[in-house]
Amino acid sequence: MSNVEQVIAFANAHRSEHLDELRDFVTIPSVSAVPAHAADIRRAAEWLFNWIATEGGKVELIETDGSPIVWGEFTAKDPDAPSILVYGHYDVQPVDPVDLWDTDPFAPTVRGDRLYGRGASDMKAQIMAALIAVRSLVRQGELPVTVRLLFEGEEEIGSPNLAGVLTEHADRFKADVCLNPDTGMLGAELPAIRYGLRGIAYFELQLKGPARDLHSGAFGGVVHNPAQALAEIITGMHDADGRVTLPGFYDRVREIDATEKDRLARVPFGETEVRELSGVTQSWGESKFSPAERVGARPTLEINGIESGYTGPGAKTVIPATAMAKISMRLVPDQRPEEIRGQLEAYLKQHVPPTISYEIVEFAQGASFICDPTSPAHAAFSNALSEVWGVDPILSRSGGSVPVANDLQELLGIPSILTGFALPDDQVHSPNESQHLPTWYRGTEALIRFMTDFGGRRR
Secondary structure (H helix, E strand, O other), X not given: OOHHHHHXXXXXXXXXXXXXXXXXXXXXXXXXXXXXXXXHHHHHHHHHHHHHHHOOOEEEEEOOOOOXXXXXXXXXXXXXXXEEEEEEEOOEOOOOOHHHOOOOOOOOEEXXXXXXXXXXXXXXXXXXXXXXXXXXXXXXXXXXXXXXXXXXXXXXXOOOOHHHHHHHOHXXXXXXXXXXXXXXXXXXXXXXXXXXXXXXXXXXXXEEOOOOOEEHHHHOOOOOOHHHHHHHHHHOOEOXXXXXXXXXXXXXXXXXXXXXXXXXXXXXXXXXXXXXXXOOOOOOOOOXXXXXXXHHHOOEEEEEEEXXXXXXXXXXXXXXXXXXXXXXXXXXXXXXXXXXXXXXXXXHHHHOXXXXXXXXXXXXXXXXXXXXXXXXXXXXXXXXXXXXXXXXXXEEEEOOOXXXXXXXXXXXXXXXXXXXXXXXXXXXXXXXXXXXXXXXXXXXXXXXXXXXXXXXXXX
């Protein structure tokens, strides 16, 4: 048995222990968007700190104006060994609507071959797969690469403090490549490497009409209803073909060339997959682009939430004083997130009537990311996936946003391998989120093979 096979056998023999650790990690309600969970955020950071320290790694909590960043390092004996920076986020999304969960989101439960719980898939299982790979390599022999760790607690709110930490502590995070397992697979038998991510710009639009809620009989027909105005404003943000109508929105959008079209044509995400995974009767959007192109390589504007007036049981006939919509834009190369607010403001100046006042609150922004998927590090990881799954991974672009990938590339010059072992039906960000455990175990094996392969290639 080769050394790498011994390491994999060790990991497989301790699956029950590893699952218990993952369940313990998922019990922590580390919801970054809710201030009441600030203590839980710190508890999750300390959980990681203790895990790394127990396994013999160097570790430190780097304090920020928000959540602490966990830095760690497992050093290879060979001083010339290559280095990998493993990125992860320990914060999770809110659980609402909680009544749609079949079990308590923070009492992780195994049903069939899945572990259910908030953050199980996104991305606590992905963090643990990397840590377990490191543990297995260390305990079974010499670590072939130096592994540095960067775990943050604010990814789900736009990583507002990450860039500052990367700049101030650049020497701690230097590496030949970043392994970022925050994007996932295309299916249980379809491993993937993402070479592009969309950026994000996120706002809240607040409209104000009368000074207070009004009797709809006494004032209906003479006072403009902010809820109606909001509906008309956001309806106009798309044309009949699904294109965003903000002035200048497409001016910098990079077109999809022939090579990109060929790559994205291999992605199994068409009309059928859209319907099956989302529950809709048909897809929607720019008709001249395929679903895979729309999700990975075209920008979007989405209404994430609307609130206005009386929404309780029964009737209450009012004209509401205010209306609100949460609006996010997913951005592609070469759109600049800092320009999007100006485009939104230009649209609102054209479409908000004089009977209504408005305010824009900015929540988050992050640039898009794109890299060369044929680099030596990508080749090593592709080889590892092929050995475990028996097929070549699909190269694709992700519709999601992971701001750290662009930050690492722009600030530290570190390329990223974007991957992970979440599946499309894990219901990430939704009730009943889960991690498919067989895929998680195979993912751990792939990471062991990658670290071994990459260490050997660079020597």
